[in-house]
Amino acid sequence: MDKSILNHYFHSLFPIEKEVVEKITHSFNHFHLNKNAILLDENTVSTKTYFLEKGYMRSFIFNEEGEEVTTNIYSAPCFVNDFLSFFKQQPTRQIYQTLSPCSFWETSIDHVQANFHNIPEFREFSRLLFVINYHELNERLIEMASQKAETRYVNLLEKKPEIFQHVPLKIIASYLGITDSSLSRIRKEISTV
């Protein structure tokens, strides 16, 4: 099985030796999922770390009113991890669902723990991944708190144009914190300017 995309991801994030990456990814297994499959369901404990090699997916949650709220949209290549559930080994409230046919690499919490404590470079990598994810979340929060929907839409269009080809608008709307009707109106508004 060709691990080049997975291995390359490590090199793309920070300088790390080829041999170390191969040692880290040695325990990863490959698998596929169809469109609209559930990678990780709510109320279950995440026991794996996933690397999305190809495809699109999202995480979402049912809020108090029972409405779906899309919490994140993932486009390959990237790691997909429910940090809280995985590292605290507790049930997640989020659902991770594929939005297209997807291919993954996965490894278990035991391997992650072993690597974390035995391979200094992996520790640094893990932390960097955390920092990047935390920062992205923070940026989204700032946008939510201070920009109107139209601005958030335009920014997303600029930052992640590819998702508009692969993700239904109602999911993008929910990710932006608006209704699909509002998104539709915003798109109409912008296209006629």
Add this chain to the structure above:
Amino acid sequence: MDKSILNHYFHSLFPIEKEVVEKITHSFNHFHLNKNAILLDENTVSTKTYFLEKGYMRSFIFNEEGEEVTTNIYSAPCFVNDFLSFFKQQPTRQIYQTLSPCSFWETSIDHVQANFHNIPEFREFSRLLFVINYHELNERLIEMASQKAETRYVNLLEKKPEIFQHVPLKIIASYLGITDSSLSRIRKEISTV
């Protein structure tokens, strides 16, 4: 100097031996700041990790329109860390400001790095802190995307009532993603029900 609050914080998060905690906090130094002081300014690189022992503070950012957006409100005891700036050693866009007289413990990135690579328990602790912070951010994002301002206000009132005694309403409003006028109206609305 009495490190009991600092040391206790480690024990409160997860099981860890007294001796290990003391080894970790050995390098921490104590200091004070007045109200409205700047702990970490924008465009500077964070070289310290801070533990807020006593007091209240916030982080904020100037958005594209030059308006202040409060990104977080901190009430002791807790760690205060600009993850992106500290771990990637790059300038931050955020400003960390005290909202009351505060006392801190600080330690340098060099000590953090040494502990991270030499003390397994510290690695676990660091990661846990990340996980908790990430989760809190994610919960706030979900609220922002799916609840109206009044609900967000009521939730905050329930979750962190103490900040309403120590933090100006205009800062809380900004933290909730609304204007101070709106917050004022919401408060009036609720008090008369």
Add this chain to the structure above:
DNA sequence: AAGAGTTCTTGACAAATGGCAAGAAATCAA
């Protein structure tokens, strides 16, 4: 205690977004 500066409240109005329902368009499954 006085004055300056800041924060909070309020009113009038405007802008942004939501709720609902219906139809159009696109997608999916057999």
Add this chain to the structure above:
DNA sequence: TTGATTTCTTGCCATTTGTCAAGAACTCTT
């Protein structure tokens, strides 16, 4: 290919939140 299902758009109207400005209340400094 066809029918069923889902997604997207649109209109109408309601609700929420913002903007601006003025005054009241509060806080800080001297």
